[in-house]
Amino acid sequence: xxxxxxxxxxxxxxxxxxxxxxxxxxxxxxxxxxxxxxxxxxxxxxxxxxxxxxxxxxxxxxxxxxxxxxxxxxxxxxxxxx
Amino acid sequence: xxxxxxxxxxxxxxxxxxxxxxxxxxxxxxxxxxxxxxxxxxxxxxxxxxxxxxxxxxxxxxxxxxxxxxxxxxxxxxxxxxxxxxxxxxxxxxxxxxxxxxxxxxxxxxxxxxxxxxxxxxxxxxxxxxxxxxxxxxxxxxxxxxxxxxxxxxxxxxxxxxxxxxxxxxxxxxxxxxxxxxxxxxxxxxxxxxxxxxxxxxxxxxxxxxxxxxxxxxxxxxxxxxxxxxxxxxxxxxxxxxxxxxxxxxxxxxxxxxxxxxxxxxxxxxxxxxxxxxxxxxxxxxxxxxxxxxxxxxxxxxxxxxxxxxxxxxxxxxxxxxxxxxxxxxxxxxxxxxxxxxxxxxxxxxxxxxxxxxxxxxxxxxxxxxxxxxxxxxxxxxxxxxxxxxxxxxxxxxxxxxxxxxxxxxxxx
Numbered sequence: 001x002x003x004x005x006x007x008x009x010x011x012x013x014x015x016x017x018x019x020x021x022x023x024x025x026x027x028x029x030x031x032x033x034x035x036x037x038x039x040x041x042x043x044x045x046x047x048x049x050x051x052x053x054x055x056x057x058x059x060x061x062x063x064x065x066x067x068x069x070x071x072x073x074x075x076x077x078x079x080x081x082x
Numbered sequence: 083x084x085x086x087x088x089x090x091x092x093x094x095x096x097x098x099x100x101x102x103x104x105x106x107x108x109x110x111x112x113x114x115x116x117x118x119x120x121x122x123x124x125x126x127x128x129x130x131x132x133x134x135x136x137x138x139x140x141x142x143x144x145x146x147x148x149x150x151x152x153x154x155x156x157x158x159x160x161x162x163x164x165x166x167x168x169x170x171x172x173x174x175x176x177x178x179x180x181x182x183x184x185x186x187x188x189x190x191x192x193x194x195x196x197x198x199x200x201x202x203x204x205x206x207x208x209x210x211x212x213x214x215x216x217x218x219x220x221x222x223x224x225x226x227x228x229x230x231x232x233x234x235x236x237x238x239x240x241x242x243x244x245x246x247x248x249x250x251x252x253x254x255x256x257x258x259x260x261x262x263x264x265x266x267x268x269x270x271x272x273x274x275x276x277x278x279x280x281x282x283x284x285x286x287x288x289x290x291x292x293x294x295x296x297x298x299x300x301x302x303x304x305x306x307x308x309x310x311x312x313x314x315x316x317x318x319x320x321x322x323x324x325x326x327x328x329x330x331x332x333x334x335x336x337x338x339x340x341x342x343x344x345x346x347x348x349x350x351x352x353x354x355x356x357x358x359x360x361x362x363x364x365x366x367x368x369x370x371x372x373x374x375x376x377x378x379x380x381x382x383x384x385x386x387x388x389x390x391x392x393x394x395x396x397x398x399x400x401x402x403x404x405x406x407x408x409x410x411x412x413x414x415x416x417x418x419x420x421x422x423x424x425x426x427x428x429x430x431x432x433x434x435x436x437x438x439x440x441x442x443x444x445x446x447x448x449x450x451x452x453x454x455x456x457x458x459x460x461x462x463x464x465x466x467x468x469x470x471x472x473x474x475x476x477x478x479x480x481x482x483x484x485x486x487x488x489x490x491x492x493x494x495x
Binding site: 006007008009013014016017020021024026028029030031032034035036070071 | 085086144177309310313315322325326327328329330331334335336339341342343344345409410444447448449450451452455458459461
């Protein structure tokens with residue numbers, strides 16, 4: 001039988017996971033806290049460099065989300081992905 | 083939908099990196115390209131993009147100035163290009179990015195990129211000793227000193243990320259310390275380009291994807307452990323994306339996850355092609371007749387290689403469909419799956435490495451959760467051995483014949 005690999009597969013499970021990480025006092029969890037919330041340091045989200053991102057009037061600017069596809073660069077991390 | 087366009091504004095480079103897919107991995111297409119993209123090509127592309135935008139109801143685009151080396155063009159080219167894009171598509175949002183080797187990137191360039199809202203990415207290969215072995219000028223001299231200088235100026239000018247190719251010859255600790263000493267808040271890693279018939283230098287052909295041969299996983303796990311234990315860790319996109327995927331978040335790129343690839347390359351002469359690293363498969367594989375001077379952008383949707391590239395995380399080998407980590411790795415990067423014998427109908431050259439790495443991170447995340455949460459969510463540790471064992475048996479899902487035919491169509495035998 002195929003093993004379950006993704007830790008969560010629905011919104012409810014995602015919430016349980018996030019809350020559990022956010023509430024944990026285990027030092028070993030600070031990396032995951034920095035990714036899933038609950039910690040302000042560690043991984044800085046940033047907004048890219050060399051200039052700010054201009055939002056279209058009243059709209060979202062997420063290149064990835066609009067097409068549902070991945071982009072050459074992540075919108076918030078300026079890393080080439082192509 | 084494709085919304086991210088990599089513009090090869092220069093087809094030549096002032097560096098001659100030993101592993102470069104553009105110049106040193108078998109494809110000489112660049113020799114037939116004009117040295118630089120003309121403003122007239124930018125104009126035509128912007129007009130075609132406006133049409134594509136209307137046709138598909140798209141308002142957000144990413145434009146990546148890339149090469150060769152994009153800083154070989156004059157500053158005026160960038161001022162004019164940004165003006166053309168923003169005036170031709172006045173109601174669209176643009177995310178402009180430039181990827182440079184950093185040579186010659188000075189305060190004046192940064193000032194221009196800040197003025198034009200162009201984000202800057204710099205490529206670097208770790209400490210001087212290693213960087214200068216691979217990223218060299220045409221006379222063989224290393225470029226480290228100039229690149230480090232560009233990064234340092236960049237830290238005061240908005241640049242915050244450095245991209246590096248994973249290199250087994252550099253100890254993960256040495257690499258990590260190098261990036262820490264640069265003080266960059268973010269760095270990222272790419273796995274070396276290569277496929278089954280053109281492996282990266284460090285891989286031993288007969289041992290690829292065998293049980294006890296996972297050099298990249300071993301290296302990456304060591305780096306992950308160092309990174310995780312550092313309370314002032316910089317952002318590392320590669321690991322962060324894997325963690326998000328394992329946790330069930332919507333993440334991914336052309337290397338991992340299940341998202342479609344929304345990227346197209348505009349060659350210096352206006353040709354529209356798939357990601358240029360795919361060229362490393364064999365001479366001319368990315369070539370087609372689609373050119374923005376004669377075609378609409380949507381023509382790419384009829385190109386068979388674009389079809390595989392855009393859907394590369396859905397069009398995977400039978401082994402991948404049945405693999406427990408398929409939803410995480412998505413079958414991996416298309417180039418890394420290639421073999422002369424089977425075309426793209428393979429797991430990647432990094433298949434076992436990814437299984438080992440993903441298993442390690444998944445178990446680390448599970449170990450970080452309280453027992454009652456693991457019980458409630460029915461979470462169990464999964465081992466590398468268990469997954470390999472599962473892969474040895476034929477899985478319940480069969481690959482569709484039409485997909486298999488598309489993947490093997492690029493076989494050379």
